[in-house]
Each structure stands twice: as C-alpha cells, then as structure tokens.
Amino acid sequence: MTLRTTFIGLAAATGLGVPALAQEVAVITPYLAQPGTQFYVDGFTARAEELGWDLNVIDTAGDVAAVISRMEDVVNQGVDAIVINVDPAQIGAGLQTAEDAGIPVVGMDAGSDPLVAANVTSNGYAMAAETAVYVANRIGGEGNVVMFTFDPFPPVQARGVIADAVFGNFPDIQVLDRITPDVSDGGIADSRAQMEALLAANPEEGSIDAVWAAWDQPALGALQAIEAAGRADEGIVITGIDANPQAREAIAAGGNFEASVAQDFEGIGQTAADTVARILEGEEIVQRVIYVPTTLVTVANADAE
Template sequence: MKQWGKVSIMLLAVALMVVLSACGNKTNESTNSGSNAANQTGDNATNQTGEANQANEAGTTNDSKDLDALKGKKIALIMQFNTGTFSSQYIQGVKDQAAKFGGEVQVFASDNDLAKMSSNLDAAVNQGFDGILIDHGQAGALEAGIKKALEQNIQVVVFDADIKIPGVTVLQQDDQKMSEMTLNKMSEDIGGKGSIVKVWVAGFAPMERREVAYKAFMESNPDIKQISAFGNANNPAMDAQSQMEAVLKKFPNKGDITAVWAAWDEFAKGASRAIQQAGRTEIKVYGIDMSDEDLQMIQDTASPWVASAAVDPISIGSVQVRYLYQKFNGDQTDETVVLTPSMVKREDLPALPEKVSTSQLSQYVEGWGSNDQGYTDTLKELEASAAK
C-alpha cells in the first residue's frame, strides 16, 4: 500500500507537469501570435503610408507635368483687319493673357483682304503653331484652313466670324443686344421720333446680327425715319467722315437730321468728326464698341457722340485665349460663347479734362471689364505657375 501510494504520487506529479507544459505552450503561442499580428499591422500601415506618399508624389508630379505641358505654346492670331484702337486693345488682351500662361502670340494682319486672310491661315498651319485664334473673317475664306488645322491637331478659337465646324469654339458679342441698347437710348433721347442716318456695312457676321435688331427697331418705331445709309469697311473712319460730310450738305438745315446710329465705333468716330467740324452738334451719335480713344470722344461735351454699347476689347482677347488653353488642356468647350455688353453713356462719366480709360471704366459702368469667362481652376493654377 505504501508502494502504491508512492506510485500514485509520482503519476500525479507527472500529470501536473504535462498540464503546466501545455499551458505554457498555449501562452507562448498566444503571445507570439499577438506579436506577429501587431508586427503585420505595423508593416501594413507602413506600406500603406508609403503607397499613399508615392501616390501623392505621383499626383503632384503629374499635375506639375500637366501645367508644364501648357507652357510655351505658340499661338497665331489671324485678323481680317486691325484698324483702330479697339483692335489694338483686343490684341493687347490676347497677348497679355497668353503671356500670363507662358505662351507667345504672333499677329497675322490681313488688311481687310479675305484672300490674304486665307493665305495667312494656311501659313500658320504650315508653320506648326500650337493654336490659332481668328478675328472676324468669313466662312468661305476660312473653313478649309480651319479644317486643315484641326486635322493636324492645331486648336482653333474664333471671334466674330460665322464658323460652324465641330471642335471650334466661336466667341461673339451679344450684337443684337448692343443694337437694342443703343437704339433704345437714341429713341429715348429724341423723344421717339425724328430723321436718322444709319452707318453700317454688310458682309460681317456681327454687322448682320446688329442689322437684325435695327430692322426690328425701325418696324416698331414708325415715327423714326431713316433718311440716309452708308458704310465702308476699308479705311472706315475716314470714309464715314467724308460720306457724313456729303450727307450734311444734302440736309443742311438744323432739324433735317436728328441722330446718327453707327454700327461700329470706327463709323461713329468718322461721323462725329464730320458733324463737329460742320458745327451741327444738335445731331447726336450712338455707336457700338469702345476703346480709349472712343471714350474720350464721348466724354467731350463738344462731340456729338453721346453713347455706345460695348464689350471691353481687352476682355474679349483674354476670354478667347482662355478657351484656346482649355482646348490645349483637353477640356470640353462650348461651341458658342456670348459676351455680355455694357452701355456707356456720357452722363455716367466725369467731364473733361478728367480723362477716363477703359481700364478705369468699371468705376462708372456696371459690369465693365470684370469678365472671367473661361477662367477655370486649372488655368488659374497655370497662371500662378507661369508667374514663378
């Protein structure tokens, strides 16, 4: 019995050792498992952070590359004519905006010769410009060249030409609205009746749109009579002056002519000079478009030119360039972009000798010069990057 008791004690001790050993192994496995899991979690977190950093670095690099790809663009500006200060300020708007994006512009003037304009367009395509801006012109002279440009992946944006080609964005002023604004102002000033002279020329898309509004106005205002009409796009200010002088001789008496409606600022300048030199300042002139030179004439109380509807020419150039750069960036752009005009009236301006420029006109005319159409976030970033 004593021996059996000793054996029993020994068996219990062995059993206890086996149990303790098993528990120790489970504890070690659990500890090691937790440690391994923690290590794996840490490794995964480190890998994810690294991947995120790489993604951010790649994104930054791609964005930077995208902006760099938009810099250094060479742009051709094909103009039907570059007559007068409106055109010079429009060119300024084009060049200034392109420069802010890191691009450069070459102007091709066509001297109001559509054959020369077509040739200039072909030259720009053959010289491999990145983009082409077109100012005025007619579809018959431009369509073949524009299609050739698009085939060579040269982007095209047009201002004030009747072009309807897929992939081409066309900017235009709200020409009918400008006509309505000036004609209504004229009607208000002359009491809804009188004899007027129209200075206008056919063959230009904006002129044709302005004529639509003019015809509608005349039909609804039977007490306003047109007694003469003329207009020539070649040397327009001088031609308008000489033709207005002839009209004044034909109608020599005060009251024969109540007002002049001019569908272009160059026409308004010429007609105003003829009227002022003849001492017939009872005749008031209403025009369309605006430049610094025009503005000073309107400010001058001795001038018959009293009001004009217009879009800031610098803004027009800037907006046209923005849409071209949208195309460079692969953005989808509208086929037609309409620019909203403002009405500039003498009574809203300070009197001379205080001269107001178009850059200051926003102080006196609501909405002037504040156009940010086409100015996307990407282009804002490009402008900031190019400025560095």
C-alpha cells in the first residue's frame, strides 16, 4: 500500500475530502433550442457546478407531453429537485407526480402554480413602468403617445396596464391610439402598417410625440414606418421591451428608437439555482414569484453584451 492510497483510505474513513453524495437536480424544458432558454440553462449550470450538484438537463424538443413523461422518470429516479421552463398549466400531471413524491419543483420563467415552489422571472410590471416613465419624462410630461399592446397574452397585457397607469397620471399626455398588432408574422410588419396608417392620419409635424411598445417588434415596425414616411427628424420617441439584438442595434444607431429593457436571462438561471439550494437546505419559500432585476437599455449601453 503506497502512501497515497493510505491517505485516501484514511480520508475516506474519517470522511475528510470525500464529498457527501451530490444532490441530483433535473432541468426539464421543451425549448432548449431557443436562445433565451439557453441563457437560463447556462446560468443555472454555472451555479449548479459551483454547488457541486449532479445536473441533468433534459430537452424534449418542443414536446410538452414528453416533459410530463421525463418528470415522471426523474421522480422515479429519485432526484432532489426539478426545474422546469414551461407553462405549469400544461404539465399539471407531472407537477402532481412530483408533489406526491415530495420533490420540489422550481420554475425558470415558467409561470405560477400552486404546485411550483417558486417561479424565478423578470418583473413585467417594473419593465413596463421603466419604459413608460422614460417616455413621459422624455417628452416633458405632455404630448400624444401611441401604444402598442397585446392583451390576449397575459404577460404582455400586464405591461400595457402599467403603461396605461403611468400615462394616465400625466394630465397632459394623451394616448392617441392603443393598437393591438397582428402578431402571426412576428409583429413587425403589421405594426409598421398600422403605424403608417396612423402617420397618414396625423400628418402635421409634432402631432405624434412618442410610441410606447409592450415589446420590441412593434417598436421596430413603428421605427420603420416613421423612417419610411420621412418623419425621422420630428423627434418621435420610441421604446420597446426585451432588448432583442435587432432592438439593441436600432438603439445603438441613435435614431428614434431610444430605449428598451433587457432581462437578465443568465441571472434568472442563477437565481433559480440559488432558489433550489435554499429549498434543499429546508427553507420554506414564502415569496412564490422571485424577480431578477432588469436593465434599461439606451444609447449609452446598447453596445454592451
């Protein structure tokens, strides 16, 4: 027996240097191929490695029923926690299986459900407030604002409600129109068409002061319409939300599109991992929705990332 093996044997006998059985955590998503999801998972994985977890990332390639099947499998396998990135309303059967086995489920931008211990996401109310206030301040609290909203989709509907409240709090701001674009082709083309119609209906310079969009695509459509109409120099302020690459580019160019809000996808992944860690340590999570701070993107920081 060499010195080395003796030492290892000693360490094992005394429990020194031999980690306790690693915690097993499964991340299950149908959407791994989408860029946003990859950032969540990257953030989660980095934190999980620091915590020494045995991590299993499972992608079901768009199949939601398979998410339920894989949840059943990992429950059977006896994992310590499950992280999901899919609407909990669609995987009730899987959540119930985990609940029955006493395995906690944490949502990574998933949605709230009584069977989800906590959902980690961005605060849509705060993001909408940030851009709406940006618009109001930028136009000095008075003028005509065009809103692009989409009430059929609850997370976006919430953004619209907040913008309504902010603009309603400025007596000299009028909401000229509250447009719901057709989003079947992504939302840019129809938003552009609707904005073109609105520009035609309001031909005088200065009759439109700002465009507030509940996400980036309508903001980009409105930008195209304003530029095509030759009214880019009227100082119409445009804001979006999400700060997708195309929006960042437009903001960095320094035109009418002035601001958007970036979600911290990696931060959501990291915080989801931290939340799992808290639950595994036995903490009862009372705050069932955990928000990760977002960043206002303007020409000052649009090039970052």
